[in-house]
Amino acid sequence: MTYTREVGERLRRVRLDRGLSLQDVERTSKGRWKAAVVGSYERGDRNITATRLLELAEFYGVTPGDVLPGESPVRQPEEATGIVLDLQRLEELGDRWRALRRYCESIQVQRGDFNRRVLSVRGDDLRALAVIQDVTPDDLLEELRELGVLEEG
Numbered sequence: 001m002t003y004t005r006e007v008g009e010r011l012r013r014v015r016l017d018r019g020l021s022l023q024d025v026e027r028t029s030k031g032r033w034k035a036a037v038v039g040s041y042e043r044g045d046r047n048i049t050a051t052r053l054l055e056l057a058e059f060y061g062v063t064p065g066d067v068l069p070g071e072s073p074v075r076q077p078e079e080a081t082g083i084v085l086d087l088q089r090l091e092e093l094g095d096r097w098r099a100l101r102r103y104c105e106s107i108q109v110q111r112g113d114f115n116r117r118v119l120s121v122r123g124d125d126l127r128a129l130a131v132i133q134d135v136t137p138d139d140l141l142e143e144l145r146e147l148g149v150l151e152e153g
Contacts, residue, residue, distance in 0.1 A: 002044060002134070003069060003130065003131065003134055003135060003136055004044045004047055004048075004131075004134055005043075005044030006044075006069035007041075007044070007048065007053065007067065007068065007069060007131055008041055008042040008043055008044040008048075009042070009044075009069075010066070010067045010068065010069060011038070011041055011042050011048075011056065011067055012042040014057075014060050014062055014066060014067055015038070015042070015060065018060060018061075022035035022036075022038055022039050023035050025038050025059075026038075029059060032059075033056065033059065038056070041056075047134065048131075049099070049132075050099070050103050050128050050129075050131060050132045051106075053067060053128070053131060054128070063124065064124050064127075064128055065123070065124040065127065068124070068127040068128065068131060069127070083120070083121040083126060083141070083150065084118050084119065084120050084121070084150070084151040085104065085118065085119045085121055085144065085149055085150065085151070086117070086118055086148070086149050086150075086151055087101075087104060087116060087117055087118060087119055088116075088117055089147070089148050089149045090104070090149050093147060093149070099132050099133075100129055100132050100133060103128065103129060103132055104119050104129075107119060107121075107125055118151065126140070126141070
């Protein structure tokens with residue numbers, strides 16, 4: 001099963017746990033979330049951007065971790081604090097990494113951390129970054145390690 005499809009299943013589970021139909025989502029969001037679009041995210045037929053995923057989680061009143069796959073994080077929180085991305089190296093990579101770089105920038109803004117050289121990545125952040133790249137968190141870590149972006153403490 002693809003990571004996109006797993007995200008979709010989690011989105012569906014959260015929606016159903018709230019007792020909402022797709023039409024309820026469209027109606028209560030005043031049309032911001034179209035039933036057909038949310039349904040396509042849930043089926044994994046359409047990729048959801050990290051921004052939209054975070055917005056939809058907020059609409060449902062859950063944390064981003066609640067809509068990301070995995071019953072438990074790939075890394076325990078104390079291990080996740082040891083994951084540091086070299087933002088300068090990440091900037092050198094091509095367009096394939098543009099969305100991931102933008103998300104890292106949004107994490108920096110949210111935290112008020114404008115170091116611009118490195119970014120410490122937490123468990124939920126790691127899972128969101130994996131969604132952006134449409135890979136599992138473990139696969140993302142491996143690729144970032146191979147590219148010289150990952151600095152593990």
